[in-house]
Structure formats: structure tokens, C-alpha cells
Amino acid sequence: MGKLYSSSPVNIALLYPGQLHTCSGGYIYNRSLLAALRKRELKVIDLSIDNKTPSQLATILEKQRISFLIQDSLAYSALTPLNLILRQSPTISILGLIHNIHSHLDHSAYSLTAEQEYLNTLNGLICVSDTIASAISSLNAEPKPCLVLNPGRPHSAPACSSERQNSESLKLICVAHLLPPKRQLELIQALAKIHEIDWQLTLVGSMMLDRNYTRKIQQEIQHHQLTSKVTCLGEVSREDLSVLYPQQDILVQPSQFESFGLVLLEAFQFGIPVVSFAEGEPKQFIKNGETGFWYPELSHLSQALAELSSPNIRNRMSEACYQQHLRWPSWSVQAERLENFMQTFLQS
Known part of the structure; x- marks a missing residue:
């Protein structure tokens, strides 16, 4: 049983665009993180933002008595209005799960402004790599507590022979x-x-x-x-x-x-x-x-x-x-690191 649960009952939500079963690195990360947190006996719900207004999402989260909201920042422009509503309630800590910095990919001034606005609505950051954490520091957004959380080691580890079968091609x-x-x-x-x-x-x-x-x-x-x-x-x-x-x-x-x-x-x-x-x-x-x-x-x-x-x-x-x-650290280790990170928000 994790520290968050033992200190006080805490509900966690993972918010994302689209479908959780989507076959991509970001969604595989999200699914693996969810599974690892649940193995720690934490109460975690997952919720797609699709076909829901910011007000509807805020109502759902408040009814669930969410303490920590982890957001896949892929939909950052749609999440900013939601966060402005949620920031009126000091009981929810909003953590941005940052897979990519879009303004670094499309070099758009609009993306840069939108990402800065989104980052300023967060309480903390979860970055999938040092590369992303460094990129965020260059965006001139308000400084936030940040955890670099690499993907965990894939679950099944087959035996590997150093003598692989060699073919002509x-x-x-x-x-x-x-x-x-x-x-x-x-x-x-x-x-x-x-x-x-x-x-x-x-x-x-x-x-x-x-x-x-x-x-x-x-x-x-x-x-x-x-x-x-x-x-x-x-x-x-x-x-x-x-x-x-x-x-x-x-x-x-x-x-x-x-x-x-x-x-x-x-x-x-x-x-x-x-x-x-x-x-x-x-x-x-x-x-x-x-x-x-x-x-x-x-x-x-x-x-x-x-x-x-x-x-x-x-x-x-x-x-x-x-x-x-x-x-490489397992998902279990990474989930524990995230739980310790969230614990600091309860103590502050």
C-alpha cells in the first residue's frame, strides 16, 4: 500500500484525448503507468476528454473527489480552459504529463503561446525524459516542480542469447x-x-x-x-x-x-x-x-x-x-517515484 493511501484516501485521475488503447508510444506509456499505479493499490480512474466540455469534465472530476489530476498534454489547448476552472478549487493538484513540446516540433508562435498558457495552469510537471524537461525550461513559463519519469522497463523480459541466428541478409x-x-x-x-x-x-x-x-x-x-x-x-x-x-x-x-x-x-x-x-x-x-x-x-x-x-x-x-x-528501472519503481512526487504536494 502506497504512502498516498496511508496518509489519507486519495483519488487520482489520468486525463487523455482519444482512446486509451491507441497504438502509439505515448498511449503505451499511459497504460503502463496506470497499471503500475493500480498495483500500488491507489485508486486511479482514466478519462478521455473527447466529447466533453471543460465544465462537464470539471463536474465529473469534482464528483469523483479527485486529489491529483494527471493530464496527457497532447491536448494542451483543450485542457487550459478546464484547468482555469479547476484552479478555483485548491483541493486538486494538476500535473501535466509531457510527452512532447509541440512548439519545438512545428516552430509555431501560436503553439508556443498556447503551451506557455497551458503550463502556467499546472501545479507540477511529469516529463518523460530529460530532453523534454530541458525543452520546457526554455519556454519561459512559470517554474513548476518537475519529475523526469522515463518509461519503465517492458514487463516481459525474454531470455536473450548473445549468439543471434545469423542470415545472409x-x-x-x-x-x-x-x-x-x-x-x-x-x-x-x-x-x-x-x-x-x-x-x-x-x-x-x-x-x-x-x-x-x-x-x-x-x-x-x-x-x-x-x-x-x-x-x-x-x-x-x-x-x-x-x-x-x-x-x-x-x-x-x-x-x-x-x-x-x-x-x-x-x-x-x-x-x-x-x-x-x-x-x-x-x-x-x-x-x-x-x-x-x-x-x-x-x-x-x-x-x-x-x-x-x-x-x-x-x-x-x-x-x-x-x-x-x-x-533499466521497472514500471513498479517509476510508479513509486511518481507517488513520492505527489506526496510532496500533500505536504506543501
Whole structure:
């Protein structure tokens, strides 16, 4: 039983846009956090903001006697009016769960102003990475108590052998919805120039969110005559992905930016080295030459694949990845850290 419960009965709510079962890193984080808090015997409800006005949401939360409201900041512009209502009640502490800084992604003055206004309505911040915490400090919003809460270690930890099955082709996997910021199109273009290494690429992620971009990727594959080398699986279940990962040699992450990138933890869980080109947390998370490679430009892809074409190097990195996975804090540990953070608001 947690400290919050033992000090006084506390109700916690997680507020989010859309559907909680959505297949994306942010929603996987949210679901895992919910489960970990509930395992600590805390009373936690989850609530979608869809089709509810700020007044309706405020009424629901007040009836539930919520003490802590954790908000997925993806819907920050819709949450600001709600928070202005809730701030009239000093009994609710509002914590923003920050997965991304949108004004850093779209470089919009409107987004910057809207995010500053939202941050100023919060009592505290939960940032998924040091990268996000640093980005928030540059927004000139009012300083808030902040907890950096990385995703916890994936729940199931399969045994990993450093001697992975080696095949003639270097098997690459990219796990991300097909969207321009994820840069799968540029990945195809970079791979099309690599002829000295036999590779196979599997793209995993929804092909329906931006059909025009998906069409461009498919056309690029056909243009370079890569239909026998690139497989687009679309969105797959977590169970199917856990079957797919052990068949791969390398995770490739061509994204422009990743606040953390949950797929890094997933790859390390299966002992898969990562080649990332994403600004943000991957730059700090990947140990160059030990658990993979980070490069600023996709033009370095051939260099990384040449290095990783050696089975001995891949096997050594595979073991290092799995050991880092074992050292990573569990969701249970992260939930306890969050509970301790919330406890400070009750004491203040």
C-alpha cells in the first residue's frame, strides 16, 4: 500500500484525448503507468476528454473527489480552459504529463503561446525524459516542480542469447506510424543507395494516418525496385511485434525527433542494437559503438550497416543492449517515484 493511501484516501485521475488503447508510444506509456499505479493499490480512474466540455469534465472530476489530476498534454489547448476552472478549487493538484513540446516540433508562435498558457495552469510537471524537461525550461513559463519519469522497463523480459541466428541478409526493422516526421521515405531513399550490403527492411506502423505519405513511400519502393527488399506490415498487435522483434538484427530509427522513443526499450529487451538519427533523447540513450549508433544525418546509414554487418559485433552489441534492459528501472519503481512526487504536494 502506497504512502498516498496511508496518509489519507486519495483519488487520482489520468486525463487523455482519444482512446486509451491507441497504438502509439505515448498511449503505451499511459497504460503502463496506470497499471503500475493500480498495483500500488491507489485508486486511479482514466478519462478521455473527447466529447466533453471543460465544465462537464470539471463536474465529473469534482464528483469523483479527485486529489491529483494527471493530464496527457497532447491536448494542451483543450485542457487550459478546464484547468482555469479547476484552479478555483485548491483541493486538486494538476500535473501535466509531457510527452512532447509541440512548439519545438512545428516552430509555431501560436503553439508556443498556447503551451506557455497551458503550463502556467499546472501545479507540477511529469516529463518523460530529460530532453523534454530541458525543452520546457526554455519556454519561459512559470517554474513548476518537475519529475523526469522515463518509461519503465517492458514487463516481459525474454531470455536473450548473445549468439543471434545469423542470415545472409541484414534484417532491419523500423517501428513507427508512417508519418513525415518519422522519415520512412528518407530511409528508403538512403537504403536504395546501399548496394554492397544485403539488407531486408520491415516497416511496422499504421499506414492509414497519412495516406498520401504512405503512397509516396510505396511509390519510392517501386521506383527503386525494392519490393522484394522492403515489407510494409502496417499496424500490428503488441503480441505480434514481440514475435517479430527476435527475427531482426537492427532497429533503425530515422525520425526527426523523439522525446524518448519507447521502441528503444523494446529493442533492447530483445537484444537488438539501434541505429538512430533522431534528435532528442536517443542521442543520450544510445551508447555509440556499444548498444548501437547515433548519427545526425541519414547519409551515415551505410557506415552504420557496414559496421553492424559483422555477426561478432552484432552479437557483442546484442548482449550489451540486453544488459542495459535488465538495469533499466521497472514500471513498479517509476510508479513509486511518481507517488513520492505527489506526496510532496500533500505536504506543501
